[in-house]
Amino acid sequence: MSTTDQLRPSSAGKPPAVVQTFELTCRFGAVTAVDSVSLSIEAGEIFGLIGPNGAGKSTLIKMLTTLLPPTSGGAVVAGFDLATHPADIRRHIGYVPQLLSADGELTGYENLLLSYRLYLLPHAERDTRIAAALAMMGLSDVRDRLVRNYSGGMIRRLEIAQSTLHRPAIIFMDEPTEGLDPTGRHAVWKHIRDLRRELGTAVVVTTHYMDEADQLCDRVSLISAGRIQTVGTPAELKALIGPDATLDDVFEKLTGATIATEGEYGEVRQTRRAAREHT
Amino acid sequence: MMAIPMTMTGYFTQVLAVADAEVQKLRHDPWELVSRAIQPILWLVLFGGVMAQVRGLSPSGEPYLDFLAPGILAQSVLFVAIFYGISAIWERDLGVLHRYMVSPAPRSALVSGKALSSSIRGLSQALVIYVCAAIMGVDLSFAPGNIAAAVLLIGLGSGLFATFSLIIACIVKTRERFMGIGQVLTMPIFFASNAIYPIDLMPRWLKAVSSLNPLTYEVDGLRAVMLRGGVSAYGLGYDLLALAAVLTLLIAIATRMYPRMTQ
Numbered sequence: 001m002s003t004t005d006q007l008r009p010s011s012a013g014k015p016p017a018v019v020q021t022f023e024l025t026c027r028f029g030a031v032t033a034v035d036s037v038s039l040s041i042e043a044g045e046i047f048g049l050i051g052p053n054g055a056g057k058s059t060l061i062k063m064l065t066t067l068l069p070p071t072s073g074g075a076v077v078a079g080f081d082l083a084t085h086p087a088d089i090r091r092h093i094g095y096v097p098q099l100l101s102a103d104g105e106l107t108g109y110e111n112l113l114l115s116y117r118l119y120l121l122p123h124a125e126r127d128t129r130i131a132a133a134l135a136m137m138g139l140s141d142v143r144d145r146l147v148r149n150y151s152g153g154m155i156r157r158l159e160i161a162q163s164t165l166h167r168p169a170i171i172f173m174d175e176p177t178e179g180l181d182p183t184g185r186h187a188v189w190k191h192i193r194d195l196r197r198e199l200g201t202a203v204v205v206t207t208h209y210m211d212e213a214d215q216l217c218d219r220v221s222l223i224s225a226g227r228i229q230t231v232g233t234p235a236e237l238k239a240l241i242g243p244d245a246t247l248d249d250v251f252e253k254l255t256g257a258t259i260a261t262e263g264e265y266g267e268v269r270q271t272r273r274a275a276r277e278h279t
Numbered sequence: 280m281m282a283i284p285m286t287m288t289g290y291f292t293q294v295l296a297v298a299d300a301e302v303q304k305l306r307h308d309p310w311e312l313v314s315r316a317i318q319p320i321l322w323l324v325l326f327g328g329v330m331a332q333v334r335g336l337s338p339s340g341e342p343y344l345d346f347l348a349p350g351i352l353a354q355s356v357l358f359v360a361i362f363y364g365i366s367a368i369w370e371r372d373l374g375v376l377h378r379y380m381v382s383p384a385p386r387s388a389l390v391s392g393k394a395l396s397s398s399i400r401g402l403s404q405a406l407v408i409y410v411c412a413a414i415m416g417v418d419l420s421f422a423p424g425n426i427a428a429a430v431l432l433i434g435l436g437s438g439l440f441a442t443f444s445l446i447i448a449c450i451v452k453t454r455e456r457f458m459g460i461g462q463v464l465t466m467p468i469f470f471a472s473n474a475i476y477p478i479d480l481m482p483r484w485l486k487a488v489s490s491l492n493p494l495t496y497e498v499d500g501l502r503a504v505m506l507r508g509g510v511s512a513y514g515l516g517y518d519l520l521a522l523a524a525v526l527t528l529l530i531a532i533a534t535r536m537y538p539r540m541t542q
Contacts, residue, residue, distance in 0.1 A: 065381050068542045087383055095381040099374030105304045117296030118382040120289045146307060162378070 018043045018170045018202045019064060023073035026059050026226075033059040035226035036073065041204060043169065046196055048217035049206040050247070056226035057206035058098060061172050064204075065095045078169045091119070094163030094171035094201075098178065100155045104148030108139055108158050111147060112165060119166040133161040136198065137191055153184030157191055164195060170202040171195075177212060189216050210247040220247070224255040293384040297392025301399055316407040319355035323347065323415060326475070338477045339510070341418075348417045349501035349509075350474030352408045353494055356401040356433055357468060360440035362461050363397050364448030371540045372454075380541045387534040393445060394438035394530060401437025402430060418507045425504040428515060432504070435522040436497035440468075442529040449536035474498050478512075496521045 019041040026034040034056045041047045049057045062068040064077055066086040075082040078092035102111050112130045121129065134140050137157040147155060156176060163171050176192070177185040189212070192203055207213055213220045214234045222229040222237070230237060230250075238245045241253055305312065327347045330336060337346035370376040379389050413419055444461070451457050469475075471485060472494040478486055489495050500518035503511035511518060 062542070067377065067380055067538075087385075090381055091383040093381065095377065097374040097377040099372075099377070101374030101378050103300065103375050104373075105307060106300060107303075110300065110303050114296055114300050115378070115382065117299075118293055118379070118384045120292060120383070 016043050017041060019075065019077050019204070021073065021075040024060070024063060024070050024075055025072045026063060026068065027071045032226050034063065037228050039221060039228060039231060041170070041202060044196060044200045044202050045218045046192065046203045046205065046216060048213040048220035049204065049223055050208070050210070050213045050220050050251070051223035052208055055223045057223055058174055061174050061204070061206060065093060065172055066090055091166070092169050094166070094168040096156070096159045096163050096171065096173040096176055098174040100152065100159070102147045102155050102158050102162070104146065107144050107146055108134065108150070109143040111158060112162055115162045116165055121166055129165060133164055136194065137161040151184065153180050153187055156180065156184070156188050160191060160195065164199060164201065167199060168201060170204065173203060173205045175206055177207070177209065185212070192216065214247055222251055222254060229254045290385065290388050293388040294392040294395060297389060298395040298399060301396035305400065305403060312403050312407060315355070315359060315404055316411070318358070319351050319408050320411050322351045322354070323411065336476055338479060344415065345417050345506055347475060348412045349505045350498050352405055352433070352505070353436060353498045353501055354469055354474050355408060356404060356437045357440050357494060358465060359404060360397050360401060360437045361444050361465055361468070363441035364444035364457055365454055365461070367393070367445050367448045367540070368452065368454050368457060377541050380538060386537055387530060390442065390445065390530050390533045390537055394442045394526065397441030398434035398438045401433050405429070405433045419505060420507040420509065428504040429501060431519060432497055432500040432522065435519065435526055436493065439493055439522060439526040439529060442526065442533050445533045446529065446536055449533070449540055452540070468492060468494055472498060493522055493525050
């Protein structure tokens, strides 16, 4: 199944899309976690996927990062078809998972070294590129400390550093500021903006914090129950409702629910686990 | 960035990158090795001390401790490797595995790297047991060829049981269920083998089971190379070949199943 042919003509004349999905769908048993999502993300933009827990954000990210095969529909990521070229996609994307995934039993440097070697990056530039990535995320001083002694914010920045080593066209970050204190969150935002400015990397973040979407993202997409409700700049979306509207108001207006209460917490994840156990 | 053509060198770089991370962890926390050496030493001292009084346990009349040492070495490496799946599930729960899975490294390179990690762990543990066995007066051989063969046997055996464990982890998916299954698996693998008594003493049906058990070939090979004047029942070449073949098969299976853990 190739979606490349269906997608290429429609993108003619527009800035090159780094992600384009075509009715991307994922079902777990009777639950549709992601429902016919078609969206386009441009090179170099910070794009927010906004919605409550269980809305399907993480499932969408898992499909776009080749971790989870879609049930139907397709996507082109970094110029490669998801169905036919997952290995090429992996070479050109970065991923910061929702969990703090850096290995606590290794130092910061050793974590980056592992990634550097898995991506088969040039040996001659190894030390300079790892040092540069650590410096950009403000971690040069703690490079030889075991990661289990890092704060949550430092681990996040290390993971972001790690995801930039191979200069990907796009980095997917799943809830990058979840569980961080306000200082940690603002530091992560700053580093995401620096990253985009210095490397021109597109960044997709999922979040259920409206202030994060408002301040960090160029464009946002509101997701609820696995469907894209609307896409636009934060200003555009707020203008739909009225002069003093917040993104929360937009979400409530579009879905008839608030982001805090919409959907059963973790419902999709539980259903997925049940579906997995029965197969 | 240009797509890098997948070469053999690149493949080995990725396998070694995974294994090297394990070496770095061992360097950061070497005490783990020491604590894991306690159980096999107890087997040698307590079990070996008593059973040495029983006649006829060692087939060619050598001291029972000499017969037992290769079996206990293989057993202790097995006991560590068979719980390797727990750390794989742990890595999945922490998100470490997701990082491996979004990297361009072929899945078989990741699985082979994990098997090699287990081999390194097994070998570092074998070193401790060699030292203890020497102190206890086991008639060890330190000929370079024998040491090299022992390294191969222990490396293959440890990688094999760790890969088997990884496959179990892909099936059961949670640590709690794995703990139960791991306990159930170690007993038959250990007792339906030649580790602590010769196969000749077994009833016919158990002989058949034990001849399908990879641990039997690991122990058989180790008896030939660990001890001075040691002999193998099946032939060292056959032992190595059997272990390598089973390891290859298990890596092929695990390569297909491993990505399911992050779905």
